[in-house]
Amino acid sequence: MRTLIVTEFMSxxxxxxxxxxxDHPHAGxxxxxxxxxxxxxxLKGWEQTEASAMxxxxxxxxxxxxxxxxxxxFAEYNAMPKYVVSTTLAETDPGWTPTTILRSxxxxxxxxxxxxxxxxxxxxxxxxxxxxxxxxxxxxHLLVFPLLLGSGKxxxxxxxxxxxxxxxxxxxxDNGIIKAIYDVVR
Numbered sequence: 273m274r275t276l277i278v279t280e281f282m283s284x285x286x287x288x289x290x291x292x293x294x295d296h297p298h299a300g301x302x303x304x305x306x307x308x309x310x311x312x313x314x315l316k317g318w319e320q321t322e323a324s325a326m327x328x329x330x331x332x333x334x335x336x337x338x339x340x341x342x343x344x345x346f347a348e349y350n351a352m353p354k355y356v357v358s359t360t361l362a363e364t365d366p367g368w369t370p371t372t373i374l375r376s377x378x379x380x381x382x383x384x385x386x387x388x389x390x391x392x393x394x395x396x397x398x399x400x401x402x403x404x405x406x407x408x409x410x411x412x413h414l415l416v417f418p419l420l421l422g423s424g425k426x427x428x429x430x431x432x433x434x435x436x437x438x439x440x441x442x443x444x445x446d447n448g449i450i451k452a453i454y455d456v457v458r
Contacts, residue, residue, distance in 0.1 A: 275410045279394060283419045288397050398425070
C-alpha cells in the first residue's frame, strides 16, 4: 500500500490558497511577505526525490501544468507520474506527462492499494479535505508561514472530520517558517 502525503504551504491561520500566484488578495504570500531562507524549503527537494507520484485537483493542475514543465527546479516532479482528481477535466496538458485523470475518490483509494512509493498531494485544498474525509491521508508535510491572511481556502474544513495527528518532525527557521510533519493516527 502506498503512502499518501498532503504537502502544503500554509499561513498560520490555515490558508493554503494562492501561495505563489492566483486570485487571492495576498496572492504570492510565500515569497512576497517572508524572507527567503533556503533551508526552509529543503523539504520540497526531499519530496521530489523520495516520492513516486504527484496528485492534485483540477484547479491546482490547471495552474501548475502550463508553468512547472519549464522549471528546472521541478525536474523530478515533472518526470514522475501525475494524477489529477477531477470529474470535469476533459483532457490533460500534452506538455506535462505522464498524467492520468482519476474520476473519483474510489479511484484514489484503488491507486493507494498498488505497489510503489509515496504519492504527494500538492495544493488542492478541496481534494485534501475529501481525502481526509475518506480516510486516505497518511501524512501531512506543512510549511507554516508566519502570516495571518484572514480569508481564503483553508486546508482543514470548518466542519471537518476528526483526525488525530502525531508530530513526527518539526523545525523552525530564521524567517519564522515552521516545518511540521504529522502522521495520521489510525
